[in-house]
Amino acid sequence: MKLSKMKKKNNKVKYILISIISFTVFLIIWYMVTDVFKLVKPISLPSPVKVLESFINKFTVKRPDGSTLQAHVLSSLRIVLTGYIAGSIVGVPLGIFMAWNRKADMFIRPVFDWFRSVPGMGWIPVMILIFGINIASKAAIVFAISFVAILINSYSGIKNTNPVHMWVAQTFGASNKQLLFRVAIPSALPHIFTGLRQGLNQAWASVVAAEMIGSNRGLGYMIQMNRENSRADLIIVGMLSIGLVGTILSFVLQKFEDKYVRGRH
Amino acid sequence: MNNEVVIKCENISKTFPTADGTAFDVIADFSIEVNKNEFVVLIGPGQCGKTTLINIIAGLEEATSGIVTVGGELVTEPDPKIGVVYQETNLFPWLTVMGNVEFGPKAQGESKASRQERAQKYIDLVGLTGFENQHPNKLSGGMQQRVGIARVYTNEPLVLLLDEPFGHLDAQTRYLMEEELEKIWRQERRTVLFVTNNLEEAIFLADRIVLMTNCPSTVKQEYIIDLPRPRDITSREFLKIREEISKNLDLTS
Ligand SMILES: Nc1ncnc2c1ncn2[C@@H]1O[C@H](COP(=O)(O)OP(=O)(O)O)[C@@H](O)[C@H]1O
């Protein structure tokens, strides 16, 4: 037991070390290609030094896309979190309900199967028609994208409940409702979190697409505007910010999972 | 010995439909009676309907024909008076030891103080004092089965059905657990139906051994074991009984 724990810790240290080395090598190559050997023009690929400078300046400078970096991040976060939270609130219970209730499954499944077959971008026109060009239509696209993974994982989590656990609970006199809330759902929780994680990644990744609809703020908008302005440094700042915020969101969700999913390996 | 019959199976048969459309007879015309506070061990080859039989007695599965009564009442659905311990994936991994042990009375709405007091008594009895707040994945296989036993005792069932509870343990742990179970059973007598495929385990535990045939399973023979408890597995009497039964036993199938 102790030995395996030590090994786990060692693996973690190893993982962090390798990550640091990998990033350092990446940065060095980037630096060599740009500032040292000048293999590419700064206008198409600026050096890491220049990008860092632009990154820091972007917190105070609104030019040329009209907003500071934090304003872009907040705007994107607002859209993504609205869509994602709505996707979770609908997706988790609906997935559980469909897995638990045969009739509901048969009734809802055809619609859901059609729904999931529409790719994320396919939602853009209809959402604009329904909601107009505003935050609601963008959040609705994020919703449509994240909801699918969340529902599917919740569904399969419930379906994968170990029958022995159900038997045991039944022999202890558990009612149908108790079987659902005290056995099936707790047992499905790791699956549900997998869906929430996938949904969050997809929601955040969809921000660029969602912001293609007439926007004036947001990380996706910022990247597009700076492509038009040929500001490669700010495009990279936008990309890095998307990665950074995505990592932070995953981290927060992981903390929730650690708190609520106990006793699994 | 008290002769009030608590578990009664009359002419149980079970047939499963198979993929190719033919029928698979797992149990055929199986009858058995277990008396109050008697420890009966069922022994028979694997894949031959032992778990199916346990689930029929527990009301989890329906027999194709035949009836089961427990405490004089017909069994038609699971009932807290029939407690079951299975071989594996018994415990709820998301609950602590205490959460697992108090599950039954909690589901039935018993007050926290009352159910936890009883849960603690059985946690202590199986020697897991101090582990109440651990999750099962932190416990060894033997400790997990102790939790399973404490859990089923805490629910105060009329009968205990144990389906190869020690089948996954290594020989050393298995032997310890047999001793432990026998000791608990002597302190807290219950009507027990215990399934195994290990003859030594059967003779160590049983008041009576019921030998099952190959598929479709039915009763082949019964043996009353009246050796004094706790039994010494190296004693001459023990070895003699073991030899006698093993002549009649075909566990390879
Ligand atoms: N629901 C089921 N449908 C079809 N076959 C089953 C079902 N449950 C069990 N069986 C079959 O019945 C046989 C007996 O199973 P089981 O009762 O688990 O045996 P044992 O506990 O003696 O090893 C096995 O061959 C198994 O494949």
Ligand SMILES: [Mg+2]
């Ligand atoms: Mg079995």
